[in-house]
Amino acid sequence: MSPARELEFWFDFGSPYAYLAALRLERLAAARELRIAWRSFLLGAIFHAQGWSDSPFNLYPAKGRYLWRDLERCSARLGLPFRRPSVFPRKGLLAARIACFHAQAPWLPDFVRAVYCANFEQDLDIAGTPVIGLCLAAAGADAGPIIEAAQSPESKEALRAQTEEAIRRGIFGAPSFMAGSELFWGNDRLEAALDWSAPAA
Amino acid sequence: MSPARELEFWFDFGSPYAYLAALRLERLAAARELRIAWRSFLLGAIFHAQGWSDSPFNLYPAKGRYLWRDLERCSARLGLPFRRPSVFPRKGLLAARIACFHAQAPWLPDFVRAVYCANFEQDLDIAGTPVIGLCLAAAGADAGPIIEAAQSPESKEALRAQTEEAIRRGIFGAPSFMAGSELFWGNDRLEAALDWSAPAA
Numbered sequence: 001m002s003p004a005r006e007l008e009f010w011f012d013f014g015s016p017y018a019y020l021a022a023l024r025l026e027r028l029a030a031a032r033e034l035r036i037a038w039r040s041f042l043l044g045a046i047f048h049a050q051g052w053s054d055s056p057f058n059l060y061p062a063k064g065r066y067l068w069r070d071l072e073r074c075s076a077r078l079g080l081p082f083r084r085p086s087v088f089p090r091k092g093l094l095a096a097r098i099a100c101f102h103a104q105a106p107w108l109p110d111f112v113r114a115v116y117c118a119n120f121e122q123d124l125d126i127a128g129t130p131v132i133g134l135c136l137a138a139a140g141a142d143a144g145p146i147i148e149a150a151q152s153p154e155s156k157e158a159l160r161a162q163t164e165e166a167i168r169r170g171i172f173g174a175p176s177f178m179a180g181s182e183l184f185w186g187n188d189r190l191e192a193a194l195d196w197s198a199p200a201a
Numbered sequence: 202m203s204p205a206r207e208l209e210f211w212f213d214f215g216s217p218y219a220y221l222a223a224l225r226l227e228r229l230a231a232a233r234e235l236r237i238a239w240r241s242f243l244l245g246a247i248f249h250a251q252g253w254s255d256s257p258f259n260l261y262p263a264k265g266r267y268l269w270r271d272l273e274r275c276s277a278r279l280g281l282p283f284r285r286p287s288v289f290p291r292k293g294l295l296a297a298r299i300a301c302f303h304a305q306a307p308w309l310p311d312f313v314r315a316v317y318c319a320n321f322e323q324d325l326d327i328a329g330t331p332v333i334g335l336c337l338a339a340a341g342a343d344a345g346p347i348i349e350a351a352q353s354p355e356s357k358e359a360l361r362a363q364t365e366e367a368i369r370r371g372i373f374g375a376p377s378f379m380a381g382s383e384l385f386w387g388n389d390r391l392e393a394a395l396d397w398s399a400p401a402a
């Protein structure tokens with residue numbers, strides 16, 4: 001038997017295309033006996049390094065208008081609910097720190113999905129502690145201590161280091177998938193990334 | 202019988218993802234009894250209007266590095282040859298004027314494919330008259346008079362007007378597909394655009 005293969009999922013909680021990938025990811029990977037490594041990072045820090053003060057979808061109006069229509073169509077094709085958030089992009093800092101610090105926790109995938117659903121299905125304020133607390137509870141985690149630990153220097157530093165790793169490895173958008181040094185960008189590339197990591201039987 | 206349905210293909214000859222779409226387009230559309238309207242435009246003019254002096258793939262190094270690897274993988278998945286052009290993006294002005302002015306000509310689809318192959322399979326200078334002459338000849342067109350007519354004020358104005366129409370209709374990248382007012386962006390959206398225009402039987 002070969003060792004379990006792994007695909008890294010690099011995500012930012014503000015990215016609607018990462019939502020489309022996050023909700024499908026684990027089921028598709030499991031069908032290929034592929035392990036997912038959940039790697040949260042801050043896309044805003046990467047945009048900032050590229051000289052952008054905001055999401056390119058906000059900076060370029062034609063692209064922004066297109067985005068929401070495209071997401072309606074893509075989510076319909078994938079059979080996923082979708083609601084345009086009333087704030088975009090929402091700040092996923094707290095959720096990203098938690099996801100980074102607890103990447104190995106058994107409740108982590110459920111928490112990630114709960115945060116994405118809060119943002120892109122329920123239009124809830126994922127920047128705030130109340131919604132994140134609900135998402136943790138829904139995933140079966142002990143919300144209070146986890147949220148408190150997210151404010152620790154270690155937790156802040158872990159996410160900072162992971163975002164720097166993303167930049168160092170060539171990541172410039174979300175979602176991104178990495179199979180070793182092979183980078184795939186965008187929900188549109190999920191199938192290609194899966195094929196690369198573990199060809200379908 | 203319903204009237205023949207149409208999908209507009211908006212393309213720039215410098216775009217490698219438009220190459221991937223252009224070479225597959227007609228066969229996929231024919232299988233659905235869908236007519237293609239070939240609409241050339243100048244993506245550079247749209248980038249310029251967004252404040253970019255060059256292709257975003259040249260402006261953002263991480264995105265540029267990714268581009269060429271992604272194209273290798275995408276072309277392999279689609280079974281298309283691909284060679285990274287030694288000049289990027291190549292100026293498709295002459296070819297775009299010809300494609301715009303002769304959009305209805307029976308040789309036009311073959312000409313468009315020949316120009317894309319020259320750029321992205323053979324690494325030839327599509328900015329120059331010699332290569333465009335060869336592409337016209339390969340498509341069965343009378344190169345001399347067509348190239349001469351491309352320099353006429355009417356030909357220049359036609360492409361300018363078509364590029365303005367692209368901007369007015371919300372196009373911000375290439376390739377784009379339009380089914381009525383429904384815009385699809387990117388080679389990745391070709392299947393969705395076809396499904397929208399003419400659902401598979």
